[in-house]
């Protein structure tokens with residue numbers, strides 16, 4: 475199969491639940507495509523560990539922090555003119571995490587409202603490049619829990635399994651109605667990030683998805 479080249483200004487975003495393999499695939503794709511990465515910085519997050527110990531107390535602070543961080547990343551991608559693989563989308567902050575905590579009562583209704591209006595205002599700006607394609611990583615809950623354990627972040631390992639179970643279910647519902655950009659679904663049992671031919675296959679599929687979406691946009695003149 476002839477491989478369709480990926481435009482050098484593309485923005486490829488990798489989405490999926492915690493531990494599914496986003497950062498690993500982001501790094502592998504960026505290296506192969508000679509793209510830059512936009513990574514989530516977990517180690518210097520001042521709220522994350524506190525949040526896992528007390529969701530109610532820290533949910534709002536953490537969401538505002540993630541929103542600010544991701545918006546800065548979006549702006550950097552916009553200013554660079556693309557050419558990035560991004561680890562996690564801004565859509566997951568609001569569509570998965572903030573909503574889940576609001577629904578389960580660990581973020582108050584007023585905090586959720588404030589957060590959501592800030593999110594809407596940020597997304598409406600020209601600094602917000604929508605991805606050319608969102609790669610959605612999916613897998614079974616046991617495989618994902620195994621990866622969370624293997625990675626060894628104590629705060630995640632100590633968190634009740636029901637938290638990850640609820641998140642896993644929410645992701646499945648969320649992706650079913652996600653329509654902000656084209657989606658490429660990848661099952662984690664069906665690729666090997668260390669196998670070059672497996673990455674070739676993913677890159678071919680990314681190429682096709684981007685080509686189709688750019689053609690569709692051009693025909694609508696948007």
Ligand SMILES: Nc1ncnc2c1ncn2[C@@H]1O[C@H](COP(=O)(O)OP(=O)(O)O)[C@@H](O)[C@H]1O
Pocket residue numbers: 490491492493494495496497498499621622624625665666667
């Ligand atoms: N394709 C893969 N096969 C096997 N293990 C993987 C794969 N991708 C990631 N992992 C492992 O799973 C764990 C979580 O991966 P990571 O990329 O950090 O997930 P995420 O960014 O989605 O939270 C890490 O220990 C990583 O080494």
Ligand SMILES: Nc1ncnc2c1ncn2[C@H]1C[C@H](O)[C@@H](COP(=O)(O)O)O1
Pocket residue numbers: 490491492493496497514516522536537540562566567568571572630
């Ligand atoms: N928006 C978020 N709210 C709560 N927690 C979040 C949010 N975004 C990321 N996280 C957490 C989940 C993980 O513990 C780390 C990093 O995510 P990962 O999926 O491992 O890249 O941050």
